[in-house]
Amino acid sequence: MIISKKVIRNKNLKEKVAFNIFRVFSAIVVLSLVAILSFIIYNGISVINWNFLTQMPEDGMTKGGIYPAIIGTLCLVAGSMIFAIPIGVFSGIYINEYTKDSWYKRFIKLMTNNLAGIPSIVFGLFGMSLFVNTLGFGDSIIAGSLTLGLMVLPVVIRTTEEALKAVDNSFRHGSLALGATKLQTVRKVVLPMAFPNIITGIILSVGRVSGETAPILFTVAAYFLPKLPSSIFDQVMALPYHLYVISTSGTNVEASRPIAYGTAMVLIGFVLIVNLLANALRKYFGKKVKMN
Amino acid sequence: MIKFLKSTFEKLIEGTLFLSSTITTLAIVLIIIFLFKEGIGTFNQTPIEDGFSLVVNKNNPVNELTANEIKNIFDQNITNWKTVGGKNDSITLFNIDNIGEFYSDSAIGENFEFLPQCISDYTENNPGAIAFVTTRYTGKGFTGKILTTTKVNISQFISQKEWFPTAQPAAQLGVLPLILGTLWVSFGAILIALPLGLATSIYMAEITSPKIRNILKPLIELLAGIPSVVYGFFGLVIIVPGIQKLFDLPVGETALAGSIVLAIMALPTIITISEDALRTTPKAMKEASLALGANKWQTIYRVIIPYSGSGITAATILGIGRAIGETMAVLMVTGNAAVIPHSFLEPVRTIPATIAAELGEAPQGGLHYKALFALGCILFIITMAINLIVGYVSSKKKYNAR
Numbered sequence: 007m008i009i010s011k012k013v014i015r016n017k018n019l020k021e022k023v024a025f026n027i028f029r030v031f032s033a034i035v036v037l038s039l040v041a042i043l044s045f046i047i048y049n050g051i052s053v054i055n056w057n058f059l060t061q062m063p064e065d066g067m068t069k070g071g072i073y074p075a076i077i078g079t080l081c082l083v084a085g086s087m088i089f090a091i092p093i094g095v096f097s098g099i100y101i102n103e104y105t106k107d108s109w110y111k112r113f114i115k116l117m118t119n120n121l122a123g124i125p126s127i128v129f130g131l132f133g134m135s136l137f138v139n140t141l142g143f144g145d146s147i148i149a150g151s152l153t154l155g156l157m158v159l160p161v162v163i164r165t166t167e168e169a170l171k172a173v174d175n176s177f178r179h180g181s182l183a184l185g186a187t188k189l190q191t192v193r194k195v196v197l198p199m200a201f202p203n204i205i206t207g208i209i210l211s212v213g214r215v216s217g218e219t220a221p222i223l224f225t226v227a228a229y230f231l232p233k234l235p236s237s238i239f240d241q242v243m244a245l246p247y248h249l250y251v252i253s254t255s256g257t258n259v260e261a262s263r264p265i266a267y268g269t270a271m272v273l274i275g276f277v278l279i280v281n282l283l284a285n286a287l288r289k290y291f292g293k294k295v296k297m298n
Numbered sequence: 299m300i301k302f303l304k305s306t307f308e309k310l311i312e313g314t315l316f317l318s319s320t321i322t323t324l325a326i327v328l329i330i331i332f333l334f335k336e337g338i339g340t341f342n343q344t345p346i347e348d349g350f351s352l353v354v355n356k357n358n359p360v361n362e363l364t365a366n367e368i369k370n371i372f373d374q375n376i377t378n379w380k381t382v383g384g385k386n387d388s389i390t391l392f393n394i395d396n397i398g399e400f401y402s403d404s405a406i407g408e409n410f411e412f413l414p415q416c417i418s419d420y421t422e423n424n425p426g427a428i429a430f431v432t433t434r435y436t437g438k439g440f441t442g443k444i445l446t447t448t449k450v451n452i453s454q455f456i457s458q459k460e461w462f463p464t465a466q467p468a469a470q471l472g473v474l475p476l477i478l479g480t481l482w483v484s485f486g487a488i489l490i491a492l493p494l495g496l497a498t499s500i501y502m503a504e505i506t507s508p509k510i511r512n513i514l515k516p517l518i519e520l521l522a523g524i525p526s527v528v529y530g531f532f533g534l535v536i537i538v539p540g541i542q543k544l545f546d547l548p549v550g551e552t553a554l555a556g557s558i559v560l561a562i563m564a565l566p567t568i569i570t571i572s573e574d575a576l577r578t579t580p581k582a583m584k585e586a587s588l589a590l591g592a593n594k595w596q597t598i599y600r601v602i603i604p605y606s607g608s609g610i611t612a613a614t615i616l617g618i619g620r621a622i623g624e625t626m627a628v629l630m631v632t633g634n635a636a637v638i639p640h641s642f643l644e645p646v647r648t649i650p651a652t653i654a655a656e657l658g659e660a661p662q663g664g665l666h667y668k669a670l671f672a673l674g675c676i677l678f679i680i681t682m683a684i685n686l687i688v689g690y691v692s693s694k695k696k697y698n699a700r
Binding site for chain 2: 021031040116123187216
């Protein structure tokens with residue numbers, strides 16, 4: 007059977023139409039995403055200066071800086087990571103190195119996935135009920151950090167697991183064949199090779215923790231608190247909550263717009279830096295591992 | 299000896315690792331316990347605030363009223379006791395603040411010490427009376443009848459159409475408008491995000507050059523990392539006023555604004571996951587299709603999309619999950635009116651936004667507080683179901699690929 011030219015023309019026309027629709031849709035997506043980024047950066051960059059980053063808020067949060075919010079967010083990031091990194095990395099190692107493909111591994115994986123899918127506001131409810139009320143921490147850095155840490159735990163576990171999976175089995179076999187124990191193999195051979203990817207994953211989860219609002223609403227975040235925390239049982243301000251407050255319910259929403267743009271810019275800047283850092287580290291370590 | 303120590307050490311480390319791996323399971327169990335412990339408490343309480351009672355004439359045959367009936371009585375939508383199963387007698391509302399109209403100051407007493415007698419007297423003389431009073435006035439010397447209120451039950455909780463958790467005399471706890479609001483906003487978001495996201499992922503995976511892909515991919519991953527409150531802020535200053543002007547509305551905080559913001563937020567999730575799925579199509583299959591004379595579009599449409607169908611489905615469901623659970627952005631742009639939505643241009647309120655907006659004001663341990671935890675339970679169940687569906691869809695893929 008000979009395919010007529012008309013059929014071929016027809017199908018090529020269809021291809022053209024379809025591809026152009028895809029191009030247009032992709033352009034819409036990319037442009038709107040770029041528009042958001044550049045809108046925040048354009049409006050925010052002029053607000054940011056040294057004083058903005060290092061001064062207390064003044065005049066009902068319409069003037070001054072966001073220093074306590076930055077410090078608060080850094081405290082929360084540090085606190086949640088102290089909790090999430092060891093537990094996350096340990097359980098990643100256990101799942102990938104110590105369990106065989108058993109029902110237990112599948113069960114743990116299911117639980118990790120489920121934990122990852124729980125909405126952040128539910129973590130907020132849980133944190134309030136357990137850490138703030140039942141354990142009596144009150145609204146405090148420790149309650150907020152534990153809540154946030156629990157929330158990023160699945161991310162850390164998953165990246166550790168993926169990183170370990172990427173290490174070729176021949177390295178493990180080689181090490182074991184030389185008489186090393188399992189622990190020695192994991193510690194001296196597998197972990198160093200997986201380290202760059204693990205650290206990248208951890209840095210990306212830092213970005214996530216710094217931007218979350220819902221889990222800290224009822225566990226730590228203060229509306230306005232122009233002083234720095236002195237212990238882990240203190241309340242703090244936090245950048246994302248600060249942005250929410252001054253853009254919706256501050257004393258004077260219009261007057262604090264510039265501050266809101268600046269805060270949004272700092273948040274985006276933080277995410278940008280974290281992403282760049284992760285990429286840079288990946289490249290740096292990538293070379294090092296190859297050289298050895 | 300050293301060997302023994304060494305092996306003990308190894309076992310110890312292994313034990314630590316094992317314990318760490320149980321933390322996620324433990325966390326889920328704890329979340330279930332704490333969420334449901336508070337949430338289920340809702341159904342053990344009456345919708346009347348502690349310390350208050352409803353009193354009627356002692357000969358009134360009605361013993362029990364539901365929250366909805368109480369509200370209708372006090373809104374004067376129900377004016378006869380017959381409607382709620384009593385005698386054919388019209389209902390007289392008695393407001394304790396108006397007691398001065400019926401009794402002199404001396405009869406009430408200087409410090410309201412005779413108030414219980416006045417209330418007893420009033421209910422005795424007005425067979426159709428109903429009054430909402432503080433419980434301490436119904437103690438000694440009180441001759442009326444105290445009504446019991448039906449406890450909040452699950453079917454009412456889900457099907458009632460009004461959410462006024464702090465209403466007097468009886469809290470109205472109907473989550474239907476919140477559930478519908480959540481589904482409405484998420485549905486709108488997926489309607490916008492799915493075609494755009496799929497088109498972009500197909501473009502990135504199959505059409506464009508690797509060079510452009512290497513620019514787009516990190517950009518989209520970066521956007522997945524931007525905090526939701528920043529998206530909400532963008533929606534608040536750009537999308538909300540835009541919608542207000544475009545449709546000439548009194549307020550721009552609408553379901554549509556929420557859907558647009560959520561769509562933008564769900565895009566990176568949908569694009570990344572479905573692009574990964576599209577790229578798992580084996581090269582041999584694509585090449586076979588091309589060798590048979592199909593062009594690129596036919597290959598995409600007949601080979602690649604069907605092959606990666608389960609991955610695309612998983613991406614869609616995860617996108618929906620993200621939209622349903624999103625709190626801050628939605629809270630900032632949807633206007634938060636707890637009414638059943640009829641169009642995309644009305645304010646709505648979602649379950650997460652309700653929790654975030656009201657929990658700070660709800661007294662701990664009260665009915666309102668517990669009801670918000672019950673909302674959390676509903677959210678938890680929905681997202682758990684979504685996760686299980688995604689797990690099922692992805693496991694099916696493995697089976698098909700074999």
